[in-house]
Amino acid sequence: MLKKLLLFSFVALMACGQEESGPKKIKIGYVINFMSHEWYQNISKSAIARAAELDVELLVADANLDVAAQISKAENFLAQGVDVLILSPVDAKAMGPIVRQAKEVGARVFTESNPVPGADSYVGIDNHVGGVKAGEWFVEYAREKGIEPKILVIGLPNFEDCRQRVDGFKEALEKGGMAYEIVQEVDGQGMKEKAFKAAQDALTANPQINVIYGINDDSTTGGMAAYKAAGLDESKLTAIGFGFEGTVGQAALTGDTTYRAALAMFPNFVGASLVDAAVKLAKGEELPPHYETPTIVLTRDNIDQFYDRSTEPPFALKTDAVRAMMPK
Secondary structure: OHHHHHHHHHHHHHHHHHHHHOOOOOEEEEEEOOOOOHHHHHHHHHHHHHHHHHOOEEEEEEOOOOHHHHHHHHHHHHHOOOOEEEEOOOOHHHOHHHHHHHHHOOOEEEEEOOOOOOOOEEEEOOHHHHHHHHHHHHHHHHHHHOOOOEEEEEEOOOOHHHHHHHHHHHHHHHHOOOOOEEEEEEEOOOOHHHHHHHHHHHHHHOOOOOEEEEOOHHHHHHHHHHHHHOOOOHHHOEEEEEEOOOHHHHHHHHOOOOEEEEEEOOHHHHHHHHHHHHHHHHOOOOOOOEEEOOOEEEOOOOHHHOEEOOOOOOOEEOHHHHHOOOOO
């Protein structure tokens, strides 16, 4: 009788313990491709903050541009039983096996930056459309200012999303019906020092260049620095960027520089959106194939609609203004 009573008490105690602990927390694993970049630092910070706000567990790992490391870290998260796996692919083509492994263990999986076949969704901007917006802004600006564009494109052709930014920009120029010349396209590898060197060589060979279009803030500002170092007339330069990832872009656009416009991708909003999307999937909701986050061309004229500039960069994002642009 005593044994039965003790057993009943133990079971009851266990049941109470389970009840008190509440439902299991949603567990999310996110493998970033390159944490050294300001874009991903801001995405990570905002994702961590959003996870805390929603009371979900978020594990973050950095692949540091190493495909094998990304696969290993993703497998580790799956072994830890994450409900949702998020990937910013180092190489989208290499992520297929990880997507299949996630499905095999019952985890949902989606990507940021580049879509991967078989994943539940892709969360982020439409890079091609963003490039078109940047190009459309430039066509109008060039006509207004009487610019005859001789353009240097500083790209990152290894990544599909970066190629789309360039393709969209070119498409808008072509549709704009304006006479222009893309003098040279170089690979700046998305880093300021590399962009500076690539632009320096291009400007030495083609000093007539008067427009720089970069696929991120570092590419654009690296090109601007090369233009200045070459001793060219900066009053003739129009620089257009893509990203507005953080301090670099914010300081350039609001300072006394030739940076005239930036296609803003709002990394802080993207980071929060990754967690929002993961929670939806973990709860059994479906996402569209592309869970699109907003973009807009920012200039000195409209930046205050989206950022609080009462302090030095990084400026505080006005989240409600960005959310209002989300597709209905």
